[in-house]
Amino acid sequence: MRTVNVGIIGLGTVGGGFVRLLARHHDDYVTAYGVDLRLARGCARNPRHAEELGLAPGVFTTDWHDVTGDPDVDIVVELIGGDHPAIEIFREAFSNGKHVVTANKAMLSRHMGELAGLAHASGVQLRCEAAVAGGIPIVETLEHALVGNEILTIAGIVNGTTNYMLTRMEREGLSFDEVLADAQRLGYAEADPTADVDGLDAAAKAAILATIGFSTRVTMDDVSVVEGIRHVDAQDVRNASAFGYRIKLLAVARRTPDGLDVRVHPAMISKDHQLARVDGVYNAVYVVGDAVGETMYFGAGAGAFPTASAVMGDVIALATPIAFGGAPLPEAEPFPRAQPIRTADSLHERYYVRMTVSDAAGILARVAGVFGEHGVSLAQLNQTAGETGEAGETVQIVLVTHRSLERDVRDALDQLRATDGVLAIESVIRVEDTDAWRREAMDA
Numbered sequence: 218m219r220t221v222n223v224g225i226i227g228l229g230t231v232g233g234g235f236v237r238l239l240a241r242h243h244d245d246y247v248t249a250y251g252v253d254l255r256l257a258r259g260c261a262r263n264p265r266h267a268e269e270l271g272l273a274p275g276v277f278t279t280d281w282h283d284v285t286g287d288p289d290v291d292i293v294v295e296l297i298g299g300d301h302p303a304i305e306i307f308r309e310a311f312s313n314g315k316h317v318v319t320a321n322k323a324m325l326s327r328h329m330g331e332l333a334g335l336a337h338a339s340g341v342q343l344r345c346e347a348a349v350a351g352g353i354p355i356v357e358t359l360e361h362a363l364v365g366n367e368i369l370t371i372a373g374i375v376n377g378t379t380n381y382m383l384t385r386m387e388r389e390g391l392s393f394d395e396v397l398a399d400a401q402r403l404g405y406a407e408a409d410p411t412a413d414v415d416g417l418d419a420a421a422k423a424a425i426l427a428t429i430g431f432s433t434r435v436t437m438d439d440v441s442v443v444e445g446i447r448h449v450d451a452q453d454v455r456n457a458s459a460f461g462y463r464i465k466l467l468a469v470a471r472r473t474p475d476g477l478d479v480r481v482h483p484a485m486i487s488k489d490h491q492l493a494r495v496d497g498v499y500n501a502v503y504v505v506g507d508a509v510g511e512t513m514y515f516g517a518g519a520g521a522f523p524t525a526s527a528v529m530g531d532v533i534a535l536a537t538p539i540a541f542g543g544a545p546l547p548e549a550e551p552f553p554r555a556q557p558i559r560t561a562d563s564l565h566e567r568y569y570v571r572m573t574v575s576d577a578a579g580i581l582a583r584v585a586g587v588f589g590e591h592g593v594s595l596a597q598l599n600q601t602a603g604e605t606g607e608a609g610e611t612v613q614i615v616l617v618t619h620r621s622l623e624r625d626v627r628d629a630l631d632q633l634r635a636t637d638g639v640l641a642i643e644s645v646i647r648v649e650d651t652d653a654w655r656r657e658a659m660d661a
Contacts, residue, residue: 218251221536224258224284224315226306227296228266231320231347232259234521235294235528236270242529252536258284285309292535294528295319300328307332311339316545318531320347320524323412326421326437329428329551336548343548344531349422350375350500352523353516354530359429359504366506368430370654371470375422377498377518378406378413379446379466383483384496387454387463393447405498416445416466416481423468426502427479431472433555435479441561442480449483453571453644456615457485460569460597463493464646471654476557478564484649485569492651503654510658562624567596567648569617570630575638576610584614587636591629594619611640617648 223239225232239254246252259272260281267277278284285293285306293310295303295317303324310317317336319325325332325348336343346356350373359368374380382396391399397414400406412418420440427435446466457464462485471478486493491513495501500518505511517523535545574580585595597617618626626645633639 218253218540220253220255221291221539222255222257222289223292223294223532224287224290225256225294225296226260226281226284228259228261228270230521231524232296233266233270234525238522238525238529246533250533250537252533252540254536257290258287260284281306285313285315290315291539292316292318292532294532295321300324304328308335311335311341314339314341316341316535318344318528320528322348322421322425326424330434333548333551337550340547342535342545344535346531347524347527349425350502351518351520352526353500353502353514355502355514356429358514363504363506363509366508368504368506369472369657370505371426371430371502372492372654373468373502374465374492374495375468375500375502375518376413376419376466377500380495381405381498383446383464386451387458390451392451393449414445414447416443419466419468419481423470423479423481427470427477428552430470431477431556432552434552439558440479440481441559442482444482446483448644450644453646461488462486463488465492467649473559475563476559478559480561482647484647486649486651490651505655505658507657507659511655564623565620566650567618567620568626569646569648571613571615571644572642573611573613573640575640576612577638580638583636583638584633587632588629591625593621593625593629
């Protein structure tokens with residue numbers, strides 16, 4: 218058995234968690250796996266991180282080239298995020314024959330094909346368990362544990378910030394702005410919350426999960442609908458509950474006869490579904506395989522130690538053969554675009570719509586008529602109590618459609634925005650058909 222040397226670039230929240238995890242469990246890894254891991258190099262901009270983590274003399278550097286160029290380093294752990302210099306770190310590490318472990322979801326969602334190709338050509342591996350859903354081992358599950366299945370659906374709550382916010386809105390009746398401010402105060406949301414609340418973080422994860430689960434290249438640009446929770450109001454949360462639903466920001470990737478359906482948006486799902494019961498900052502990923510049927514994976518989606526746990530799992534997997542004189546298998550050739558990606562226009566779902574209209578005779582019939590002109594049938598249509606504003610007496614209309622094509626619903630809404638008496642389309646939320654997720658699974 219030989220020592221396996223690790224170089225880490227980025228000693229912030231997750232990097233610091235990894236260093237502490239290694240110090241705490243080093244002897245356990247030796248006993249359980251026969252793997253003697255040594256932190257050979259640690260890189261960060263601020264030397265204070267090295268002092269706080271107690272790095273040995275000679276380990277710390279502020280230059281990432283000292284990590285990727287060190288001949289003793291076997292595995293590089295990249296935890297700085299962003300595209301640059303992360304891409305350069307990957308390229309140099311691969312060219313020097315080093316495996317790379319990362320949590321960099323945004324970069325992978327755009328550049329997975331290129332980087333996997335470079336790893337393959339260099340005979341090394343790229344591993345990314347920590348890039349999706351924090352401590353939940355979903356990448357390993359899709360790549361190995363469920364390999365005997367054709368994956369039919371991957372659907373998940375993969376952003377803890379928005380799940381925390383929606384949970385607070387439902388339980389306490391708070392507004393979006395109120396819960397966002399509190400999430401920022403508690404450290405769940407960044408000062409600039411755009412990536413979370415506008416669905417960009419979840420879209421990056423959806424692209425990675427779809428690529429792995431369906432063995433086809435999917436980038437973030439292929440995610441056909443990317444909408445966050447910015448326009449979800451406390452009234453929508455209450456209405457959803459009254460209808461028997463809960464609102465969750467979902468990442469959905471489905472295999473359909475017309476191609477892959479990959480999207481991110483708020484959705485109403487039945488209170489009885491497993492995903493509807495996931496609250497607070499937790500994540501969950503629901504996977505349907507044709508043989509195994511429904512499975513679900515639940516856990517912490519972020520944080521120092523949950524994410525460091527996923528990083529460590531990748532490091533141990535790489536280090537085990539190295540420790541005994543072997544080498545991990547090279548990265549497989551990157552997936553080509555083997556399946557088409559379905560456009561959002563072809564979605565066939567039910568839709569919840571809330572709008573503000575003038576309190577005038579015939580307005581309900583006018584609204585229903587516009588939907589009818591576009592072939593959209595209404596399942597429910599309700600009018601709430603009115604109020605007086607700058608536009609005079611107004612009321613809110615809340616409706617739910619039967620299953621309809623997305624393009625027909627959007628055309629109807631565009632016409633309604635130009636219709637006399639319709640003051641604002643306040644909210645549009647898809648009502649997810651979760652039964653469709655498990656169709657085509659084999660009978661027991």
